[in-house]
Amino acid sequence: MILKVLVVDDEAPVREMFEELLKKEDFRISAVATGEEALETVKKEDFDVVLLDIKLPGMSGLEALKMLKNLKPNMIVIMITGFGYDDELIRKSKEYGCAGYIGKNMPITQILSNFKLYIKNAKETIK
Amino acid sequence: MANGQQNKDLLEKVFDDCNAIALYLDRFGNIFLCNKKTEELTGVTRETLIGKHWFGALCPDSSMEIKQQLFKAVVDDSFNYKRPNIFEGTLTDRTKNDLAISWNISPLLNANDEMEGVLLLGSDITLLQERETSMQNIDATLKNIISNIKEFALYAINLEGNITYYGMGAELMFGWKRDEIIFKHVSMIHAYDDVAYKLPFILEQVMQQGEYELETFLIKKDGTSFPVILNVSKFISSDTILGYIFMAKDITEQKRLEYQIFQSEKMAAVGQLAAGMSHEINNPLFVISGKINLLLANKRFGNKLKSDLKAIETQAQRIRSLVDRVLVFARKTPPQAVDLDINKVIKNVLPLLAYHKLPSHKIHIIKYFSDNLLLIRGDIHQLQEIFLNLFINACQAMEKGGTLTIKTNRLDDTFAEITISDTGNGIAPINLKNMFMPFFSTKKDGTGLGLSICYSIIKNHNGTIDVRSQLNQGTTFIIKLPFIKKGG
Numbered sequence: 001m002i003l004k005v006l007v008v009d010d011e012a013p014v015r016e017m018f019e020e021l022l023k024k025e026d027f028r029i030s031a032v033a034t035g036e037e038a039l040e041t042v043k044k045e046d047f048d049v050v051l052l053d054i055k056l057p058g059m060s061g062l063e064a065l066k067m068l069k070n071l072k073p074n075m076i077v078i079m080i081t082g083f084g085y086d087d088e089l090i091r092k093s094k095e096y097g098c099a100g101y102i103g104k105n106m107p108i109t110q111i112l113s114n115f116k117l118y119i120k121n122a123k124e125t126i127k
Numbered sequence: 128m129a130n131g132q133q134n135k136d137l138l139e140k141v142f143d144d145c146n147a148i149a150l151y152l153d154r155f156g157n158i159f160l161c162n163k164k165t166e167e168l169t170g171v172t173r174e175t176l177i178g179k180h181w182f183g184a185l186c187p188d189s190s191m192e193i194k195q196q197l198f199k200a201v202v203d204d205s206f207n208y209k210r211p212n213i214f215e216g217t218l219t220d221r222t223k224n225d226l227a228i229s230w231n232i233s234p235l236l237n238a239n240d241e242m243e244g245v246l247l248l249g250s251d252i253t254l255l256q257e258r259e260t261s262m263q264n265i266d267a268t269l270k271n272i273i274s275n276i277k278e279f280a281l282y283a284i285n286l287e288g289n290i291t292y293y294g295m296g297a298e299l300m301f302g303w304k305r306d307e308i309i310f311k312h313v314s315m316i317h318a319y320d321d322v323a324y325k326l327p328f329i330l331e332q333v334m335q336q337g338e339y340e341l342e343t344f345l346i347k348k349d350g351t352s353f354p355v356i357l358n359v360s361k362f363i364s365s366d367t368i369l370g371y372i373f374m375a376k377d378i379t380e381q382k383r384l385e386y387q388i389f390q391s392e393k394m395a396a397v398g399q400l401a402a403g404m405s406h407e408i409n410n411p412l413f414v415i416s417g418k419i420n421l422l423l424a425n426k427r428f429g430n431k432l433k434s435d436l437k438a439i440e441t442q443a444q445r446i447r448s449l450v451d452r453v454l455v456f457a458r459k460t461p462p463q464a465v466d467l468d469i470n471k472v473i474k475n476v477l478p479l480l481a482y483h484k485l486p487s488h489k490i491h492i493i494k495y496f497s498d499n500l501l502l503i504r505g506d507i508h509q510l511q512e513i514f515l516n517l518f519i520n521a522c523q524a525m526e527k528g529g530t531l532t533i534k535t536n537r538l539d540d541t542f543a544e545i546t547i548s549d550t551g552n553g554i555a556p557i558n559l560k561n562m563f564m565p566f567f568s569t570k571k572d573g574t575g576l577g578l579s580i581c582y583s584i585i586k587n588h589n590g591t592i593d594v595r596s597q598l599n600q601g602t603t604f605i606i607k608l609p610f611i612k613k614g615g
Contacts, residue, residue: 020421
């Protein structure tokens with residue numbers, strides 16, 4: 001089954017990069033720039049996974065995470081950050097129900113394998 | 128004789144008005160006249176006193192013998208040498224208390240310069256003396272307190288610049304004993320430049336303003352200089368300047384705290400900057416690496432192009448590592464001690480290995496975590512850094528794969544023991560003893576800081592770190608950290 005992924009990142013090149021990388025891995029991709037847009041999109045359409053940047057203009061990534069999980073508790077949300085590893089952000093995003101955490105500073109292959117692993121784990125948990 | 132009687136009456140009246148003991152002794156020392164005050168104080172009437180020898184009548188047995196003798200000698204001296212005398216003696220009053228009396232003894236001579244008698248005027252100075260004694264006591268107590276002050280150094284110099292006073296606080300502050308420094312020149316504790324250039328200016332200010340306060344440095348016996356707040360004032364006795372009084376307060380600790388606050392504020396600013404920068408740098412880097420990844424998968428490109436692309440990726444990875452290091456460095460905010468479950472700390476570190484380019488797929492991780500709750504008081508970031516460092520080292524030592532074993536257990540009543548073993552290359556015995564030295568590294572591109580940071584962090588947590596290794600067998604790091612005893 002092809003999974004539908006929504007990428008949320010305010011930087012167009014980053015957004016497009018994720019689209020390109022994930023398309024190659026047989027995901028169906030949509031992309032938006034803000035948390036507000038993500039909420040609107042998710043209301044209209046079902047997604048299996050949201051890949052959500054933690055630093056966003058307007059509504060923060062953490063706020064968006066909280067609202068997305070409220071809206072669709074079974075939707076998998078994975079956070080992305082350019083900040084490197086940060087305990088406090090991880091603790092909070094876990095509390096709000098994110099399935100995993102990807103750093104833009106990881107090697108690309110690691111990003112892809114972690115992304116798939118988080119989805120697999122999350123699906124098992126939901127079952 | 129009528130004239131003499133008139134004189135006597137007049138004298139008696141004058142005597143009675145006098146608010147002191149007044150006695151007129153004849154040339155034999157017998158009391159010829161005495162006054163009301165004498166009667167009041169001694170409780171003996173003048174009828175009883177007159178005609179008696181003054182010594183027997185007024186200096187009864189209860190008075191101190193030595194003083195009696197002295198007084199007698201002084202009075203006799205006035206008789207014999209016809210000269211006035213002053214003497215402080217005692218007198219027993221009607222209630223048998225000793226009064227302190229200041230005696231004024233004047234010989235009375237007739238026209239032929241012959242001895243007629245002696246006039247004794249005695250003022251009761253008991254109260255005065257008591258007051259003086261208590262003042263002296265206060266003085267002595269104050270002196271004692273001042274010389275025993277330990278919080279600041281008190282010393283004085285004369286106009287030549289020699290130390291004339293040097294209290295206990297000064298001994299403690301400078302390390303010189305009083306005997307070593309008293310009457311020596313003040314340059315023993317003031318830097319030469321200070322004495323030559325600064326001190327004259329300070330003393331001039333003191334002369335103009337009465338006192339002067341400044342921040343400066345003074346010198347200890349061992350030659351080290353330390354910061355002080357120095358208060359200088361004049362030492363004056365009856366309008367003459369005798370010297371200067373110095374009061375120095377050591378502000379080393381205060382300066383250290385100020386510096387620490389400044390440092391931690393600086394570090395916080397660096398941290399914010401680094402976090403912002405890392406985000407800005409990681410975004411374009413992610414795109415660069417992503418594009419390279421896609422290009423490398425393109426089958427139409429030849430090997431030369433692919434190796435160029437890999438070179439670009441390697442350099443991108445270098446920038447990423449650099450940004451990570453800056454972040455780790457910047458997060459070195461002042462350590463915060465909290466109670467930490469050591470098992471949890473280690474469990475949280477393990478996922479971080481994914482952020483490092485390691486042959487992790489070939490490495491098997493075995494965890495033996497103690498069932499006892501091992502709470503350690505420490506800084507979570509610092510402890511995570513130790514474990515991350517050691518795990519990375521272990522993985523790097525097992526390039527061809529291997530087993531990383533992490534064990535935690537309660538060693539004794541005080542220490543928790545954490546062992547981290549790998550089955551890697553091992554460390555040559557010659558390198559083993561230098562392991563924790565800063566800038567010592569056996570790795571090609573190692574900074575040599577990792578293990579030395581581990582060492583200092585563990586030391587700060589009152590723990591120890593040891594290493595055992597055998598070439599081509601593996602390495603074990605043993606960390607001991609004191610744990611918190613609950614309810615104790």
